[in-house]
Amino acid sequence: MDRYRGGDRYNNPNDSQPYRHPRGPPPSRSSNDSPINRHRGGFSGNRRPFDNSPPRYALNSGGGGPGFRPVDGDGGFRPVGVRNARSYNNNNNPSSEFEVPLSGPRFSSDYEVPLSGQKRPFDFPGRGGSPIERFGGGGFEKRSFDGDGYDKRHGDGGNFSRKQSDGGNLAKLFVGSVPKTATEDDIRPPFEEHGNVIEVALIKDKRTGQQQGNTVFASAGCCFIKYATSEEADRAIRALHNQYTLPGGVGPIQVRYADGERERIGSVEFKLFVGSINKQATEKEVEEIFSSYGRVEDVYLMRDEMKQSRGCGFVKYSNRDVAMAAINALNGIYTMRGCEQPLIVRFADPKRPRPGEPRGSPASGGPGFGPRIPSPGIRPPNYGEAMQAPVNQNAWHPMNQQGMLPSDVSMHNKQSSAPSFNPSLPQLSSGSQIISPLNKPNQSPQQFSSGMAPSNVRPSGPGQLQAPNSGGQTQASFSQGFSSQPMAGYNGMLPPQQAQAQAQAQGVASSTTPPALSNNMPPHVLTAMMNQYQLPNQQQQMVQPVHQSASPMAQMLSQQKQTLQASYQSSQQAFSQLQQQMQLMQPSNPSLTPQQNLQGARLQQSSWAGSVPQTSATSGGSNVKPTDSLPAASVAPLMPPAGGPVKCNWTEHTSPDGYKYYYNSTTGESKWEKPEELALFEQQKPQEQLQQKQQVASIQQPHSQTNIQSLPNQQTQIPQLQPQSHLQTQMQAQGRHPQQLQPAVQSSSYQNTGVAGHQNMQGYGYAQMPVAGGSMNDSARYQQGMQGPQDWMWKNKTTGPGA
């Protein structure tokens, strides 16, 4: 979650000045907490490494600056050495530095429980031998422990073959920003707090010498940490990433799965690209905005050489629904204070392979190697498709439902027969996710954690918003089938009030009763709400409010919406919806062309309903709920129907760079290496591909049949998307009503959103730029909004998978 480099590295100098801390120092939190090694802040914290739910930023992230709490009184001066000492001191008793991790109570209590409790790979925790001994012993330098660990483990896993158990279960983390002077003893302790560290592997500079000790501050080294379980690894990541500074370190360590680990473990993350971020904003602020929709796993702001923000970055979630909810609620809607443009929020493109890195060429289909590229990112490759399948509002909801209804359970159990988007689902699911954030995005973590709205917060602040904060609960409700971690964590973070809100929200969701509206609500929230409550049958265009809605609430919402939405925002929303659709889609037949994939998606969907995609046994996909795909509509340009049986959720795509990559529509995972599944799948069904021409019927073929059975019906059921037309509609609408909407919206949004949470900040850094003639720029904005899509299309076309 909140892993930012403590104020030091990341925050620009500017931060300290202008921007920083509008909010002022957080309430109490931290007298002890040093920005560094924050996770250790309180002892309580230590004890419960698992509960990291509460936001752990150093509140001062922005403010490491002056006036801030120097790291424990260091007062700004932080000689490395000192810091080290301190960091450890903070953590535990100095003396126990080493012992702690392994020492009894803490270790056992924290871990076992949460963990699988049942099996503890190592028995050593409780037992006498302290790691120290081991360390000290022979291999103080390193791996002395390894052997031990492994052996023990083997013992445990008796049932399994050693190799399997080890290799299969171990979760390897990559740790960056490790001072070259760091030793295993420095590194192990913090990690031991979150699990049994099986191994610590320091990497020596491979090329240059091999020693680690380059005096230079510069590049730090790195190391690998192995845990027996991914749970432990996850905890460590959450607790330490960008939050813990090793002795001698210049900045917090970066902790993440080693390349290929995520895929291997089946962990997926959903990365969003976020544009139009105020350049003065810090990671923390961005997180605050995005945390309204679910736990933010990481925030990375792009910066230039000077560490100045480039105004864009990446936000990671571990749950797709949450990611989509964020897109829905923020993209084109939420404007950071001081910004003229609303945030651009979309699934990120796969990280572009870098020269030296990729071991195997990206393009290679070779199933072979370990994935070097970890980023299971997130992006549906099917841009073209998406575009084509724009958002039909009607369709949209249904889609969401399915897509969002994550749980396999729901799909399997409930609607196994037909995915028809039935009445029952709509509001619930769609609403849940999307909308939820009734909290102000701006809401600051502190509020959450403290549970009380600081007086300094402005009246209309978050606290005021009693609106159901559906975010948390919603997700919880619908994310069962999913990884489960996200929501839980999220809920945990909620303060009492929030919790209540959630409860309300839930009630709402289930009852379909709209939550109370508040004038204070930020536009994006309102929009979200509106969306949530939109009736399925309505043909609401983003721009056109849904007056027709039957329910009064709906009407209210629509009105509000009308008022709030800006013309260009609408286009952006459409845009985001498209994205979502893409996400939802489940392209199935890998070899199909994009268009074909579209078809495939449909099929898939249907197949889905019928039998769940076991196919997704794929990497990590298994736990993930299958999402349904939205059938894309047909866009003028193309449309070969085709359907391939859907069996594999992986599809091949070509990135803008010309590299081929593979995307799993079910898990949202994307990788450069061709998944074995896909390869197998292709082998199995070479012919089907050829048959694509509108042979939906053909789908009924034997092998594919099971999956596809209900196809026909479903198709019908599936809302037909009207891609471009929809966009056009919106566009037109924009042209017509822009002015009307803009002004009001802007002002309100500005105040409510930008100002709300960060009220205090106004005077400081961000320049407040009230949107003056919003309408004036409509066209330009509009353009922008469209640009994205266009770009996608462009990319897609030029780089069709076929190539």
Next chain:
DNA sequence: CGACGGGACGC
């Protein structure tokens, strides 16, 4: 099982 350099789309 490949493996350098240096430069890096187009709008």
Next chain:
DNA sequence: CGACGGGACGC
């Protein structure tokens, strides 16, 4: 309008 930091597998 901004697209991935910076390090990456020793034994």
